[in-house]
Amino acid sequence: MLSILVGHSFFLRFDAKQFERAKPYPPLATLQVAALLRRLGHHVEFFDAMLAHGTQDFDARLDASRPDVVLLYEDNYNYLSKMCLAKMREAACTMIGRARAAGARVLVAGSDASDAPDVYLAAGADVALRGEGLDALPALLRRLQEEPALSGAALMAGLAQPVALPRPEAAELEAPVAWDLVDIERYRATWQAAHGRFSLNMAASKGCSFRCNWCAKPIWGQRYQQRSPQAVAAEMAELKARFAPDHIWFADDIFGFRADWVQRFADELDRLGGGIPFSIQTRADLISDAMAQALADAGCHEAWIGAESGSQQVLDAMNKGTTVPEIHGARRRLRAAGVRVGFFIQLGYLGEGLTELLQTRELIEQAQPDDIGVSVSYPLPGTRFHEQVKAQLGAKTHWTDSADLAMMFRGTFSTDTYRTVRDLLHAQVDMHRLAGDAHRRALQSLQQRWAALIDSLTPAAAVSP
Known part of the structure; x- marks a missing residue:
C-alpha cells in the first residue's frame, strides 16, 4: 500500500476577510477522501491548511511523513473553492513544487484544477483530476503502487476523467468523515475566542x-x-x-x-x-x-x-x-x-x-x-x-x-x-x-x-x- 499525504490549499490566513471573520470549518470533502483512501488500505496522513500559518507548515509535514503520494483535494463543500482565489492557487502550486522536490507523486482535484488543469500540471502535478475524481482515483493509486515510475500521461492512459457527475450510490452520499485527523480543539479554540x-x-x-x-x-x-x-x-x-x-x-x-x-x-x-x-x-x-x-x-x-x-x-x-x-x-x-x-x-x-x-x-x-x-x-x-x-x-x-x-x-x-x-x-x-x-x-x-x-x-x- 502507499503512504499518502492528503491535504488542501485553503489557508485562512491568506484571506484577510475570512481570517477576521474567524469562522473556520474543517474541509469535509478532503476528510471524506482521506477516509476512502484508508478503506482502500493506504496509510494516510493529513495536512490541514485551514488553520496553518503558511506553506512552511506543509513543508514540515512533508519532511516528517515522506509520503509516496501527495493528494491535494480541495473541499468541494466550501463555496469559496468554486472560484479561483489567486492566493490559494499560488499556495497550491508552491506545495506541488515542494512535494515533487521531496520525491512524491502529486495528484490534485478541485474546482480550479478542473477549470484550469494546465496551471497545476505546469507546477509539477502528475495528474489534475476533473470533477470529484472518485472514479479515477483508486485506479490511479493502483497503477502508482504497481509501477511507481509511470509518467503522468501513462498514469491516466485509458482512464476516464469524469467531468462532474459521480454515480449517486449510497456509499458516495454517506461517505464517512475522518474526523480523527482533525485538530478539533484548535477549531474550537478559534471559534470560542472570536464568537464564544x-x-x-x-x-x-x-x-x-x-x-x-x-x-x-x-x-x-x-x-x-x-x-x-x-x-x-x-x-x-x-x-x-x-x-x-x-x-x-x-x-x-x-x-x-x-x-x-x-x-x-x-x-x-x-x-x-x-x-x-x-x-x-x-x-x-x-x-x-x-x-x-x-x-x-x-x-x-x-x-x-x-x-x-x-x-x-x-x-x-x-x-x-x-x-x-x-x-x-x-x-x-x-x-x-x-x-x-x-x-x-x-x-x-x-x-x-x-x-x-x-x-x-x-x-x-x-x-x-x-x-x-x-x-x-x-x-x-x-x-x-x-x-x-x-x-x-x-x-x-x-x-x-x-x-x-x-x-x-x-x-x-x-x-x-x-x-x-x-x-x-x-x-x-x-x-x-x-x-x-x-x-x-x-x-x-x-x-x-x-x-x-x-x-x-x-x-x-x-x-x-
Whole structure:
C-alpha cells in the first residue's frame, strides 16, 4: 500500500476577510477522501491548511511523513473553492513544487484544477483530476503502487476523467468523515475566542439542480443528490456526542429541498434526543409555510437565501428562477417561524444600472433581513455568464482573495462604486439593530451617503473595470 499525504490549499490566513471573520470549518470533502483512501488500505496522513500559518507548515509535514503520494483535494463543500482565489492557487502550486522536490507523486482535484488543469500540471502535478475524481482515483493509486515510475500521461492512459457527475450510490452520499485527523480543539479554540461558541460543518446533499447563468458546477454538475433524513440525523447525533458543538453549518448548496424531507429529519432528531441549532443555504421559492415550520421544528437557527437582487429584470437575466415577491414571502414565513434570515446579494450583473441598484436597496429596506452577504458578479469558467463576458476579460481573471470584489468585465459602474454600495447595504442592515436617537442619526447619515452616491452615478460614471 502507499503512504499518502492528503491535504488542501485553503489557508485562512491568506484571506484577510475570512481570517477576521474567524469562522473556520474543517474541509469535509478532503476528510471524506482521506477516509476512502484508508478503506482502500493506504496509510494516510493529513495536512490541514485551514488553520496553518503558511506553506512552511506543509513543508514540515512533508519532511516528517515522506509520503509516496501527495493528494491535494480541495473541499468541494466550501463555496469559496468554486472560484479561483489567486492566493490559494499560488499556495497550491508552491506545495506541488515542494512535494515533487521531496520525491512524491502529486495528484490534485478541485474546482480550479478542473477549470484550469494546465496551471497545476505546469507546477509539477502528475495528474489534475476533473470533477470529484472518485472514479479515477483508486485506479490511479493502483497503477502508482504497481509501477511507481509511470509518467503522468501513462498514469491516466485509458482512464476516464469524469467531468462532474459521480454515480449517486449510497456509499458516495454517506461517505464517512475522518474526523480523527482533525485538530478539533484548535477549531474550537478559534471559534470560542472570536464568537464564544463552537460551530462544526455537515452536508446533507451534493449539488444543485437549478441553472443560474453565473453558477459554475465543475464538481457535481446539475444533479442534486440527497442523503436520507435518518442518516443526517444520526450523523448530527454522533457529532453532538463526540464533539459537543454549539452550532452546525450545513454546507449544502440547497438544504432539504422538500418540506417532507425536513420534517422527517426533525422527527428523527426528536427521536434521538434532540439535535443542534443549525444554519443553512436555500432558495426563496422553496420556502413554503410547511418548509418554514419544518425548519423551525428541526432546529434551524438561520437560513441564507440567494436573493441576489431586488430587480426582477436582473433575476431574469441571471436565469435565477425566483421572483422578488417570493423573496419577500420567504423572509416573512421564516420570520414568523422564528428563523433568522440572511440574504446573499450579487452586484454588477449584466443589465444592472442605477435603477436596479436602487431596487436592491428597496428590497433590503422592506424585507429587513437579519444579515446580508454582498458580492460582485464573478465570471466563473464554464458558465453562460462567462461566455457572455469572456471577450471583455483582461489580465485580471480572478480575485486575489474573497474581499477583492473587483470587476473583471465591463460593468455599468466601477469596482469602487460597487464596494461603496456594499458598504451602504451593510449599513442599512446594521441600522435596524439600533433604536431611538442612534437609529435616527444612522438613518440620516445613510440617506446622505446614498444621495451623494446617486449624484455621482451619472451616465459619465459608467466605466471599464
